[in-house]
Amino acid sequence: MNVSEVKSIDPIIEMVKRLFFPRWDPQRKWRFAIEEIPIPASLSPDFQKIHGESLGCCEPTEKTIYINPGCDLGYLWVVLIHEICHAVGGGTHIGKWLERMKKAHKKLGEFVRDPPAGSPKELWKMIYENIELQIEGTPTELIVGIQNLFEDPPSVMPTLDHVISVFSKAFRCNKKAVFKKYPTIEKVYKEERRRFLDKLKSKYEAAKKGDLNDQEED
Ligand SMILES: [Zn+2]
Numbered sequence: 580m581n582v583s584e585v586k587s588i589d590p591i592i593e594m595v596k597r598l599f600f601p602r603w604d605p606q607r608k609w610r611f612a613i614e615e616i617p618i619p620a621s622l623s624p625d626f627q628k629i630h631g632e633s634l635g636c637c638e639p640t641e642k643t644i645y646i647n648p649g650c651d652l653g654y655l656w657v658v659l660i661h662e663i664c665h666a667v668g669g670g671t672h673i674g675k676w677l678e679r680m681k682k683a684h685k686k687l688g689e690f691v692r693d694p695p696a697g698s699p700k701e702l703w704k705m706i707y708e709n710i711e712l713q714i715e716g717t718p719t720e721l722i723v724g725i726q727n728l729f730e731d732p733p734s735v736m737p738t739l740d741h742v743i744s745v746f747s748k749a750f751r752c753n754k755k756a757v758f759k760k761y762p763t764i765e766k767v768y769k770e771e772r773r774r775f776l777d778k779l780k781s782k783y784e785a786a787k788k789g790d791l792n793d794q795e796e797d
Pocket of ligand 1: 661
């Protein structure tokens with residue numbers, strides 16, 4: 580389910596602020612907008628496309644955090660933490676942003692062990708792992724790009740080679756340059772492949788169980 584399909588994402592925003600950024604923006608000057616990501620005209624067409632597909636964007640001059648209407652509700656947590664860290668720590672993925680992300684990651688580790696009442700452990704584990712990849716220097720577009728390749732069509736499991744060629748087409752560069760731009764691409768790929776295979780396995784187990792039940796009914 581996408582963020583645009585629910586009545587309000589305010590409860591999630593409030594929870595993220597309360598759990599991870601309790602001292603940020605006490606006067607509530609920042610706003611959160613579910614809108615198409617604004618695209619800087621200075622970017623080349625390829626990057627405009629990639630930028631427009633970002634799940635979130637932090638605009639400090641307007642004090643606005645944009646959330647892409649296509650952002651999955653489960654992923655919203657990751658996007659909010661990432662973007663509020665920009666609001667606190669600046670526009671790059673180093674320095675203060677990185678420090679703040681590490682702090683949020685540590686907090687997430689606590690929730691993985693001991694989730695806040697009523698929330699599932701899996702949610703915290705998913706957010707924890709995503710933020711972990713990001714603080715290791717893996718950009719969100721790589722993680723989401725690879726996740727999409729595993730989610731969208733696949734009757735056939737995407738190979739690492741396929742993933743790399745998709746990225747090299749998107750950036751109009753050779754495969755070597757993709758590795759240079761995204762040194763963690765193989766790690767993210769393997770992580771998603773593991774998730775994909777786990778899902779397949781549980782689907783298969785469920786189908787097998789269903790078959791047995793059918794036989795019992797006969
Ligand atoms: Zn960012």
